[in-house]
Amino acid sequence: MVKRHFDYEEKYKNLQGKFEELQELSKNLQFDLTNEFKLMEKKMKDIRDNKYQNLTAWEKILLSRHQERPTVRDYIEFIFDDWIEMHGDRCYGDDRAVIGGIASLKGIPVTVLGHQKGRGTNENLHTNFGMPHPEGYRKVERLILQAEKFKRPVLTLIDTPGAYPGVGAEERGQAGAIAQVLMTLCSLKVPIISAVTGEGGSGGALALAVCDRLLMLSNSVFSVASAEACASIIWKDAGRAEEMASALKLTAQDIKDLGIADEIIEEPMGGAHKDFETMAKKLEESLVSNLKELLALESHELNEQRYKRLRQIGRFQEN
Amino acid sequence: MLKSAFGKQKLIPIPDSREYMQSTEKDVGREKCPSCSRRVSELELKENHKVCPECQYHFSMTAWERIHFMADPDTFQEFNSDLRSINILDFPGYDEKLESAMKQTGLKEALVTGQCTIGGYPVILGTMDSRFMMASMGSVAGEKVCRAVEKAIDLKIPLILCTASGGARMQEGMLSLMQMAKTSAVLDRFHQQGLLYMTLLTNPTTGGVSASFASLADIILAEPGALIGFAGPRVIKQTISEILPADFQKAEFMLKHGMVDKIVNRLVLKDTVESLLRLHLGGKNG
Ligand SMILES: [Zn+2]
Numbered sequence: 289m290v291k292r293h294f295d296y297e298e299k300y301k302n303l304q305g306k307f308e309e310l311q312e313l314s315k316n317l318q319f320d321l322t323n324e325f326k327l328m329e330k331k332m333k334d335i336r337d338n339k340y341q342n343l344t345a346w347e348k349i350l351l352s353r354h355q356e357r358p359t360v361r362d363y364i365e366f367i368f369d370d371w372i373e374m375h376g377d378r379c380y381g382d383d384r385a386v387i388g389g390i391a392s393l394k395g396i397p398v399t400v401l402g403h404q405k406g407r408g409t410n411e412n413l414h415t416n417f418g419m420p421h422p423e424g425y426r427k428v429e430r431l432i433l434q435a436e437k438f439k440r441p442v443l444t445l446i447d448t449p450g451a452y453p454g455v456g457a458e459e460r461g462q463a464g465a466i467a468q469v470l471m472t473l474c475s476l477k478v479p480i481i482s483a484v485t486g487e488g489g490s491g492g493a494l495a496l497a498v499c500d501r502l503l504m505l506s507n508s509v510f511s512v513a514s515a516e517a518c519a520s521i522i523w524k525d526a527g528r529a530e531e532m533a534s535a536l537k538l539t540a541q542d543i544k545d546l547g548i549a550d551e552i553i554e555e556p557m558g559g560a561h562k563d564f565e566t567m568a569k570k571l572e573e574s575l576v577s578n579l580k581e582l583l584a585l586e587s588h589e590l591n592e593q594r595y596k597r598l599r600q601i602g603r604f605q606e607n
Numbered sequence: 608m609l610k611s612a613f614g615k616q617k618l619i620p621i622p623d624s625r626e627y628m629q630s631t632e633k634d635v636g637r638e639k640c641p642s643c644s645r646r647v648s649e650l651e652l653k654e655n656h657k658v659c660p661e662c663q664y665h666f667s668m669t670a671w672e673r674i675h676f677m678a679d680p681d682t683f684q685e686f687n688s689d690l691r692s693i694n695i696l697d698f699p700g701y702d703e704k705l706e707s708a709m710k711q712t713g714l715k716e717a718l719v720t721g722q723c724t725i726g727g728y729p730v731i732l733g734t735m736d737s738r739f740m741m742a743s744m745g746s747v748a749g750e751k752v753c754r755a756v757e758k759a760i761d762l763k764i765p766l767i768l769c770t771a772s773g774g775a776r777m778q779e780g781m782l783s784l785m786q787m788a789k790t791s792a793v794l795d796r797f798h799q800q801g802l803l804y805m806t807l808l809t810n811p812t813t814g815g816v817s818a819s820f821a822s823l824a825d826i827i828l829a830e831p832g833a834l835i836g837f838a839g840p841r842v843i844k845q846t847i848s849e850i851l852p853a854d855f856q857k858a859e860f861m862l863k864h865g866m867v868d869k870i871v872n873r874l875v876l877k878d879t880v881e882s883l884l885r886l887h888l889g890g891k892n893g
Contacts, residue, residue: 451837451838452846453838453839453842454846455847455849455851457837457838458838458856459860462836463821463822463837464818467787467817467819467820467822467823470818471791471794471795473788474795475792475795475796491784494784498791498792510781511784512779512780513775513777535696535699536696537696537781546782548785595792595796598788598789599789599792601749601782601788601789602745602746602747602782603693604690604692604747605691605692606687
């Protein structure tokens, strides 16, 4: 059976509860166990630290999809001032799986875009689980061109299982919409910073990840396709998703080692949802410092760097 | 040398789809048309450019069959034929898969690129071979597309890519996904030069290839009946658990929904491509 939930925190809480009970009981005893308890407590903490430092790829996937994980809108509302959301692709509709708008980051006007997952079933039905349709990508296209016109940097936050696979999505040109955004981002004349805050799934995520700096939260993942899909396609066995997760090299550290991500932003103990404020502040700091560096570059330098950055990706043998 | 080796290979009948495999011994040399079930002889098929004479079903062409079909005789010069995939992620079974695909196809990768003339016009031509791991795009395919584009920019000549692909090469993880961005970046530069880029979408063109270079052409042609789309029909079926429209994701469906410029029967494909080249480049052949 594939493990479906990340439950270490639950275990830890139970353990701690039992430990406290034990401490309470020991008060009636004649001898002093303080030192033993201190040792035990330290051991519990060490095991927990150790656990979080050695999460498997699959555990990170589960954390990146955790029910309580902060959504993109949470980050936007915390980090930016004067956030004004813009809607629609001016053609078909407004895709609630991708949100975009204008805001201020420490006084600098920026265009912010991101995938929006929901919390719970109702919200997720509203946002289609953060899985965009073509109109979502066309909204992105519209807003990044608008950003370029007004020389606003573009910041994207990534958290999606992927672009939506459905009849309507195909009828309205999912492939072409994604391809167009990819190409527009490549030549955009303003700085682009992307941060994977949760799940980076496939082409649907990549469409928001063509950038000058790619940041990843430490428990976020970025994958060519979901581990489940890869396991069922390559191994014809969705039950081996856990094993596939490791094989795909999709953790933040893997992506940095592959030369695709630039920076890993360490999450609080237990994951981003355990201390949202600290997490959001860290992300904000990173966005601000990276943006300052990029704003110092001339637009043609920026473009040349982005081009080189993309052009060199890939490993092969030539002889 | 390499070319002649492939030339020889061309004569060996190569199964292109499962239907071929199921043919019984008495049908050797006769292929069953998956559409109308007629047994078509090898010679008939070859003379008709692998189009069923009965129902016009377009059988898949291999990368080299496509090149010999599209390029003027003896003009194709392959480049970057020595690029090979490596198992950079140590992905279990990838080396073996590459090995057997190379053995089966005689190719080093799923994409063949080079320079040739079509109707006398110099062009850069690329073709994909779905027998090679479903022509999934990994680092090599991405790099070869980029180099082909750069060559076309250098020579200021049109670029024609005949696509077929099941999507990204999962065995290369994120390196394969990023090839979508990389090919898009290079194509953006190509378009800035005012050069002509055409794609011919053949069966199947899906996933990462359809959501990058296949869709970024000035003119998008498609072969009749070709499966074209972003998500594969199986994935969609699983997700929505509804009955899909009969022609769903076929070239005809994509034409109806405005996603391709024109569906071109293979028997008039070369004429159509030549006309398009003439309209863009002017000159003879009028
Ligand atoms: Zn037929």
